[in-house]
Amino acid sequence: MSDNTDNFRDRVYTVVAQIPKGHVMTYGDIAALCGSAYASRQVGQIAHFGPPDLPWQRVVNRHGGLASAYSFGGLDGHKAALEEDGVKITEDYRVESFDRLRWRPL
DNA sequence: TGAGTGACTGTAA
DNA sequence: CTTACAGCCACTC
Numbered sequence: 001m002s003d004n005t006d007n008f009r010d011r012v013y014t015v016v017a018q019i020p021k022g023h024v025m026t027y028g029d030i031a032a033l034c035g036s037a038y039a040s041r042q043v044g045q046i047a048h049f050g051p052p053d054l055p056w057q058r059v060v061n062r063h064g065g066l067a068s069a070y071s072f073g074g075l076d077g078h079k080a081a082l083e084e085d086g087v088k089i090t091e092d093y094r095v096e097s098f099d100r101l102r103w104r105p106l
Numbered sequence: 107t108g109a110g111t112g113a114c115t116g117t118a119a
Numbered sequence: 120c121t122t123a124c125a126g127c128c129a130c131t132c
Contacts, residue, residue, distance in 0.1 A: 027114050038127040044113035067113035
């Protein structure tokens with residue numbers, strides 16, 4: 001289970017770790033970069049069990065909103081974390097100008 | 107090997 | 120606008 005480093009999971013870690021500050025990505029985008037555009041669900045599960053070293057706070061859903069069961073202290077903590085990165089959050093806990101901050105690897 | 111699960115997404119009503 | 124249903128993939132037991 002840990003022998004393979006070419007796993008989808010490892011790729012997710014790399015992608016999330018490469019998200020620049022002030023930008024965000026969707027689960028679908030990350031999954032697509034990992035090779036599977038429909039593995040968005042898996043990305044979320046990996047994130048929950050993944051290392052807290054990575055900026056999961058920059059990972060949001062297609063709505064540009066925060067995840068449901070976030071563990072950084074709830075939506076409140078997630079919102080604060082994104083603001084620390086320079087990302088503005090609306091009252092609906094959605095990333096403002098999400099479409100504009102959405103990062104894409106060149 | 108097989109079945110279950112999930113921090114999702116897209117379309118439909 | 121919100122709510123509901125179905126589909127897809129990778130990981131764990």
